[in-house]
Amino acid sequence: MTLLDFNRLVPAHIQAFEAYAPSRPDTELMRLYGVNHLHRLNNNENALGPPPEVFQIVEAFPPRAVPVYPNGDCFDLRRVLAEKFKKNPAQFLVGNGSCEVIASVIKAFCEEGDNIITADKTFAVYEWVAEFSGFEAKLVPLKEHTFDPDAMLSAMDGRTKILFVCNPNNPTGTYWDTPTMIDFLDRVDNRSLVVIDEAYCEYVEKENFPDGLALMERYPNLIVFRTFSKMYALASLRIGYLCGTSEVVDIVRRTHVVYSVNTMAQRSAAAALSNDGAFIKDTRKMVTEAKLLVCTMLDELGLTYLCNQGNYLMVHLPFSDTLMYRKLMTKGIMIRTMTGFRFPNWIRISLVQLPVMAEFCRAFKQIFQEE
Ligand SMILES: Cc1ncc(COP(=O)(O)O)c(C=O)c1O
Structure with missing residues (x-):
C-alpha cells in the first residue's frame, strides 16, 4: 500500500496554519483546578442571560x-x-x-x-x-x-x-x-x-x-x-x-x-x-457598574488598562498573563490571556454582575499583591 503523503495533499497555507485551541469544557476545567464554581469572564458573554x-x-x-x-x-x-x-x-x-x-x-x-x-x-x-x-x-x-x-x-x-x-x-x-x-x-x-x-x-x-x-x-x-x-x-x-x-x-x-x-x-x-429595550438598558447598567468597580481597583493598584466601549476591559500586568490566568482559575474565575493575540501580558475581562466583579477584584488584588 502507498504511504499517505500529507505534504503532497495539504496546501502550503494549511500546513503553515496553526489551529486555534478553544478552552476545555467548564466541568473539565473545574476538575483540573479543583474548584466547585467557575465565573466565565473570558468570552464577553452577557451574564444576565437572554431577554x-x-x-x-x-x-x-x-x-x-x-x-x-x-x-x-x-x-x-x-x-x-x-x-x-x-x-x-x-x-x-x-x-x-x-x-x-x-x-x-x-x-x-x-x-x-x-x-x-x-x-x-x-x-x-x-x-x-x-x-x-x-x-x-x-x-x-x-x-x-x-x-x-x-x-x-x-x-x-x-x-x-x-x-x-x-x-x-x-x-x-x-x-x-x-x-x-x-x-x-x-x-x-x-x-x-x-x-x-x-x-x-x-x-x-x-x-x-x-x-x-x-x-x-x-x-x-x-x-x-x-x-x-x-x-x-x-x-x-x-x-x-x-x-x-x-x-x-x-x-x-x-x-x-x-x-x-x-x-x-x-x-x-x-x-x-421583540424586547422593548428594557433588557438592553439593564445590561448596559450592569456593565457601567462593573466598569466603575474594576477601574477603581485598577487605579488604586496603579495598573495600565483600556476601558472603552463593549462589555469588556483589558489590563496590562507587570508579570505573565498565563500566571494570572492559572491563579484566578484556582479561585474559580476564568479570564482571557492576550499574549497570543499580540498583547503580551495583557488580560481581557468580561464585565458582569457586581457580586462576581467584586469576587474578581478580591482575587485579582490578592494575586497581584503576592506577585
Ligand atoms: C468582534 C466580534 N465579531 C464577531 C464575533 C463572533 O460572534 P459569533 O458568536 O456571532 O460568531 C465575536 C465573538 O467574540 C466578536 O468579538
Whole structure:
C-alpha cells in the first residue's frame, strides 16, 4: 500500500496554519483546578442571560420540531430584521454565528492573489479565515489602540477585496466616530468592500457612534455584521447575520451553507428582537457598574488598562498573563490571556454582575499583591 503523503495533499497555507485551541469544557476545567464554581469572564458573554421573551421560546420548544430541518434561509427572522431596521429581507443573510458569515463573505469575493485588510490587534477570525483559505491578510497596526484609517487606506492595492473594521474594536473597545467612518468610506470610494463588524454595537451609548445600517444607504460597498451572541446572550445557539445591499447579499448567499442555523436559534433571535429595550438598558447598567468597580481597583493598584466601549476591559500586568490566568482559575474565575493575540501580558475581562466583579477584584488584588 502507498504511504499517505500529507505534504503532497495539504496546501502550503494549511500546513503553515496553526489551529486555534478553544478552552476545555467548564466541568473539565473545574476538575483540573479543583474548584466547585467557575465565573466565565473570558468570552464577553452577557451574564444576565437572554431577554425574557427568549426564555419562553426555549422552555416551550416543541420536541416535534426536533426532527424537522430548520428554515433554510431564515425566512421569518429576515422578515423580523427587515421590519426592525427598515430594510428589505433580501438584504440579510443569517449564519451560524457571525463567524460563519465572515467566512461566507471572504469565500464569495476573494480568489487567488487577493488580499483582505484589517488591524493587527482585533478579532482574529477575519485574519484566520483569509489565511486558511489561502489569501493574504494585511494587518495594519492599531494607532493609540484604535484602527488606523490612513494606514489601512495606504495598505490597499489592486488586489484588496475587503477591509474589515471592528467597531467598537474587540479587544480594545475603541471606535471610529461617524465623521471618521464617513471619511474612510469616501476615501475607499467603492474600490473594495468594507465590512463593519458591529458585534458589540448594542453596548455603545455614544451619540457619535456610527450606525452601519444607516450608512449603507449611501455606500453600496458596505456590509455590516451583527451577532446575537453578545448583547442578546444567545451564544450557545450560534446565530449572527450580515446586512448589505441585495446585490451584495445575493453574491454572498452563493457561498453560504443553507440550513446552518437551527430552529431554536432562529426563533430565539426573533424573540430577542421583540424586547422593548428594557433588557438592553439593564445590561448596559450592569456593565457601567462593573466598569466603575474594576477601574477603581485598577487605579488604586496603579495598573495600565483600556476601558472603552463593549462589555469588556483589558489590563496590562507587570508579570505573565498565563500566571494570572492559572491563579484566578484556582479561585474559580476564568479570564482571557492576550499574549497570543499580540498583547503580551495583557488580560481581557468580561464585565458582569457586581457580586462576581467584586469576587474578581478580591482575587485579582490578592494575586497581584503576592506577585
Ligand atoms: C468582534 C466580534 N465579531 C464577531 C464575533 C463572533 O460572534 P459569533 O458568536 O456571532 O460568531 C465575536 C465573538 O467574540 C466578536 O468579538
